[in-house]
Amino acid sequence: MQEDPILHSRRSLTLKFDIPISRTHEFWDALRQGRFVTTKCAKCGQVSFPPQSDCPKCMNGEFAWVDLGREATLVTSTYVEIIPASFAENGHYIVAICELTNGLKVLAWLEGIDYEKAKPGMRVKVEGRMSKEGNPYYVFVPA
Amino acid sequence: MTRVAVVGIGHSKFGRRTDVNIAELAFESIKQAVDDAGVDKKDIKNVVVGSLGGWYEEALPAVVVNEYAGLESVGTMRVEAACASGSAAVKAAYNSILSGEGDVAMAVGVEKMTEVDNLTSIELIGRAGSYMWEFENYGMTFPAYYALHAVSHMNKFGTTEEDMSRVAVKAHHYGAMNPLAQFQKEITLEKALASQVVSWPLKLYDACPLTDGSASVILASEEVAKKLTDTPVWIRGVGYSSDSANLSRRGDYVGLRASVEAAKRAYAMSGATPGMVDVATCHDCFTIAELMAYEDLGFCKKGEGAKMIREGQTEVGGRIPVNLDGGLKAKGHPIGATGVSMTVEITKQLRNEAGRHQAPIRNGIGLVHNVGGTGHYAFVTILSRD
Numbered sequence: 001m002q003e004d005p006i007l008h009s010r011r012s013l014t015l016k017f018d019i020p021i022s023r024t025h026e027f028w029d030a031l032r033q034g035r036f037v038t039t040k041c042a043k044c045g046q047v048s049f050p051p052q053s054d055c056p057k058c059m060n061g062e063f064a065w066v067d068l069g070r071e072a073t074l075v076t077s078t079y080v081e082i083i084p085a086s087f088a089e090n091g092h093y094i095v096a097i098c099e100l101t102n103g104l105k106v107l108a109w110l111e112g113i114d115y116e117k118a119k120p121g122m123r124v125k126v127e128g129r130m131s132k133e134g135n136p137y138y139v140f141v142p143a
Numbered sequence: 144m145t146r147v148a149v150v151g152i153g154h155s156k157f158g159r160r161t162d163v164n165i166a167e168l169a170f171e172s173i174k175q176a177v178d179d180a181g182v183d184k185k186d187i188k189n190v191v192v193g194s195l196g197g198w199y200e201e202a203l204p205a206v207v208v209n210e211y212a213g214l215e216s217v218g219t220m221r222v223e224a225a226c227a228s229g230s231a232a233v234k235a236a237y238n239s240i241l242s243g244e245g246d247v248a249m250a251v252g253v254e255k256m257t258e259v260d261n262l263t264s265i266e267l268i269g270r271a272g273s274y275m276w277e278f279e280n281y282g283m284t285f286p287a288y289y290a291l292h293a294v295s296h297m298n299k300f301g302t303t304e305e306d307m308s309r310v311a312v313k314a315h316h317y318g319a320m321n322p323l324a325q326f327q328k329e330i331t332l333e334k335a336l337a338s339q340v341v342s343w344p345l346k347l348y349d350a351c352p353l354t355d356g357s358a359s360v361i362l363a364s365e366e367v368a369k370k371l372t373d374t375p376v377w378i379r380g381v382g383y384s385s386d387s388a389n390l391s392r393r394g395d396y397v398g399l400r401a402s403v404e405a406a407k408r409a410y411a412m413s414g415a416t417p418g419m420v421d422v423a424t425c426h427d428c429f430t431i432a433e434l435m436a437y438e439d440l441g442f443c444k445k446g447e448g449a450k451m452i453r454e455g456q457t458e459v460g461g462r463i464p465v466n467l468d469g470g471l472k473a474k475g476h477p478i479g480a481t482g483v484s485m486t487v488e489i490t491k492q493l494r495n496e497a498g499r500h501q502a503p504i505r506n507g508i509g510l511v512h513n514v515g516g517t518g519h520y521a522f523v524t525i526l527s528r529d
Contacts (some may be wrong), residue, residue, distance in 0.1 A: 002159040003161070004162045005521065006161060009200060019275060019279075022178045024164045024325070048393075049274070049391065049392075050273070050276045050389060050428075060363070068494070075292045075396070076291045076292075076295040076396050077291070077294060077344065078287050078290035078291050078293075078342045078343055078344075078345075079340075079343040080282065080283075080284055080286075080290075081339075081340050081341060081342060081343070082284065082341045082342065083264035083265075083282055083284065084262060084265050084269045084278075084282050084284060085260075085263050085265070085266045086282070087282035088262070089183055090282065093281075093282065094290070095283060095287055097282055097291060097390060097391055103155075104391075105391040105392070105393075106197060106391055107276065107277055107281065107283075107389070107390060107391045107518065109281055115343065120294070120295070122296045126162035131280070135280075137280040143485060
């Protein structure tokens with residue numbers, strides 16, 4: 001089949017975002033020190049994950065940092081084989097949603113296990129990691 | 144309050160459309176819809192364009208599309224509700240008539256997803272959640288979001304990979320009867336099951352393709368609709384809802400709460416019940432999504448979606464035929480166009496104009512179910528001959 005005539009645009013567009021984190025930077029600071037924390041509303045006591053400086057329940061803006069602990073249970077997971085362009089250097093990964101002991105759920109990579117062995121109900125724990133650019137993040141590993 | 148009817152429909156060929164740009168692609172369905180309605184385009188008071196954008200060159204698709212069609216002075220806007228942008232456009236056009244703004248409005252859905260490379264498209268859709276907490280560090284993809292649901296559904300209800308593949312086989316079966324569908328070939332269960340894993344347990348044949356396409360509908364007030372056509376298709380109920388951006392803030396992963404809520408509202412508004420629906424389009428961006436939709440829309444009980452597909456209850460001759468146009472899976476899923484395309488399909492069905500993939504129409508009621516993202520948005524629209 002003959003290909004349609006195409007104009008290959010000469011203008012390329014690269015988007016790299018500078019994302020403000022000043023309101024909740026303590027989350028990332030704590031992660032660097034090996035602690036996994038989140039926000040608790042000073043007025044109604046709502047604990048949120050991801051952390052947020054304004055309470056989604058009562059809309060109050062005062063909060064405290066609370067420790068989330070590390071223990072969690074796997075709720076569901078998937079092995080991502082086709083990965084996005086910006087993760088090309090990464091290879092495949094397992095993404096899991098796990099439930100912490102306080103009932104909040106967290107999405108992160110599950111490392112240190114073959115995917116076939118990752119099952120709903122299995123015990124995992126949260127661990128801090130550092131990207132090669134120096135950004136902290138967290139993963140699950142088998143407990 | 145006036146009633147609002149679909150009086151004109153248009154639908155481009157879906158697929159990889161390297162022969163047209165975004166405006167030319169939209170024009171294909173706009174022209175058909177205007178001709179089908181028999182309206183003078185001067186009478187169109189509002190054009191709402193549903194498009195997600197980002198993967199084609201134009202930043203303001205609504206004005207580009209309208210200028211090309213000679214509609215530049217009409218009031219317009221682009222609306223976004225992810226993969227439900229098309230249904231959001233239909234709803235905005237419907238609301239403009241209900242508000243008395245004008246008697247005729249048009250909803251145009253258009254998307255061009257193949258002007259960038261595949262992995263960039265996958266990246267853009269993968270960001271359709273909560274960027275900071277799901278994409279920045281974890282590279283979520285659209286299949287991965289639904290795979291998390293598939294694993295949960297399999298674990299809780301015993302749904303199998305084979306059950307999901309059956310949805311793909313059905314989609315391709317009917318897609319082969321729809322000349323506008325991206326895929327025109329039937330597939331076997333074995334072929335679907337053996338296809339490449341995208342995000343386990345979802346495989347290539349569990350996933351809708353990247354698609355270019357457009358669809359348009361012209362809506363009119365009751366007074367004008369009755370002058371224009373003998374076969375108006377009435378919008379009887381529009382329900383919509385939404386859910387958290389972060390999947391981690393959802394209660395469970397075996398259904399989409401936004402779909403359940405949207406359906407409840409649409410049934411209540413229309414007075415219809417699931418048992419009265421003659422034919423439906425369900426949002427099958429992935430095969431597991433169609434099985435969850437059967438349950439969320441009340442076509443069966445929670446956990447019995449797989450039973451419905453095994454028993455053929457959603458084929459022609461079954462209880463509620465679903466996605467006889469091939470669905471997102473085989474017809475294609477040009478994101479912003481899909482909700483309008485579904486509205487076109489159900490209008491055709493209720494007019495008995497669906498040709499080889501026509502469903503038997505008994506009660507004269509059809510249902511459009513359109514999800515945005517992973518249940519981030521959901522729209523359910525109920526259409527009726529009376």
